[in-house]
Amino acid sequence: MALILLQLQRPKLMSKPRIYLDYNATAPVRPAAKAAVLAALDHVGNASSIHQEGRKARGLMEAAREQVAKLINAQSKEITFTSGGTESNNLVLASDLGALGKKQPLAATLLSATEHPSLIKAQELSPRPVELINVDENGILDLTHLEQLLQTWQQKSELPVLVSVMLVNNETGVIQPMQKIATLVHQYGGFIHADAIQALGKVEINFESMNVDMLSLSSHKIGGPQGAGVLVIRLGMLVDSYVKGGGQELGLRAGTENIPAISGFGAAAQECANEFKYNSKYNEMRDSLELKINQISPDAVIFAQNVDRVSTTSCFAIAGLTAERALMSLDLAGIAISSGSACSSGKVSQSHVLKAMGIDDELALCALRLSFGWNTKPQDLDIFIEEYTKIYQRMMVREQRQAS
Secondary structure (H helix, E strand, C coil), X not given: CHHHHHHHHHHHHHHCCCEECECCCCCXXXXXXXXXXXXXXXXXXXXXXXXXXXXXXXXXXXXXXXXHHHHHCCCHHHEEEECCHHHHHHHHHHCCEEECCEEECCCCEEEECCCCHHHHCCHHHCCCCEEEECECCCCCECHHHHHHHHHHHHHHCCCCCEEEEEXXXXXXXXXXXXXXXXXXXHHCCCEEEEECCCCCCXXXXXXXXXXXXXXXXXXXXXXXXXXXXXXXXXXXXXXXXXXXXXXXXXXXXXXXXXXXXXXXXXXXXXXXXXXXXXXXXHHHHHHHHHHHHHHHCCCEEECCCCCCECCCEEEEEECXXXXXXXXXXXXHCCEECEECCEEECCEEECCHHHHHCCCCHHXXXXXXXXXXXXXXXXXXXXXXXXXXXXXHHHHHHHHHHHHC
16 A cells, blocks of 8 residues: 555656755756857857858857956957866966966966865876965965965076966855955966856956956856856966867867857856846845754854855755765755765765865765755745755654664
């Protein structure tokens, strides 16, 4: 009889809509972006061709370039399209740099200890030494340590250094004081790159006044399609080409451009430009979420709670409730979120971000990251709280049974 009842209930379980709260991994594609992709797919033409079809393809790409540039207050000629954020970051790390018509090798690359794996794990691409910059217990860059490293390399070499810092951390949502960092780097004659992939659409970016030399962006983090990214290069900066071949993107990135993905990126960027007005609503949603998490257990911890963060990301843990257990239970309940730890081969290992912040190993293995955005409703977060509470309560019951 129980089996019959389960079979009768299964269609209901299967039809229950899932709740997606993993926007920092990839955001749902916006309808406008999907429409732009489909429209571009209906068109045939290579943007490098001089015939009418080629010119139309180039027109679609240049329109998207303008849309992305407008979102970050950059000039369209500063926008170089790539296949995604990882390629943009790799391009910076592998390149010699220069300005005022003179390109030269660099003395060293300095990365924040909480950088994305596309920089941390790509150190072998760098033809120069790589050092990590410390962060404090909230994940904010240690400016004193940065200056010490800059002084050391200035004494060692006459060549400049490259400093790369993530504007918004992908795990905690922490916002770095990029203006202060850039000013300090330039005081020592260095170059500064900002990975703004998790910042795009969440904080207002003004590239003109931001004082950084290069900026990485990605389409799929803002509801555009996967497969399109940007490296913003300030006018006057010289960067090596990474992908060799034709002369696309002013010779910086060879290969036939992915016009459908680029068009979708432009459409998503245009929508993002009108959504900063929702930040206060997102702040309220996140603050309410974190208040309820703290009410679940006295052992709940919200990481970096007291510093500036984007309003759509929360990283938290309940001591003893491992991320691996919580993720599986939430997935079965129809809720998709991520671990604050790096996942590979089905195993959860400690996050290098939380480790750099000095978080205890056992607590770090309990960390979850919830991220939301343009299509999230407040009730989605309420349902998450209900399910997360149930998971915690089941854990407490098991522990009480084991203790008795």
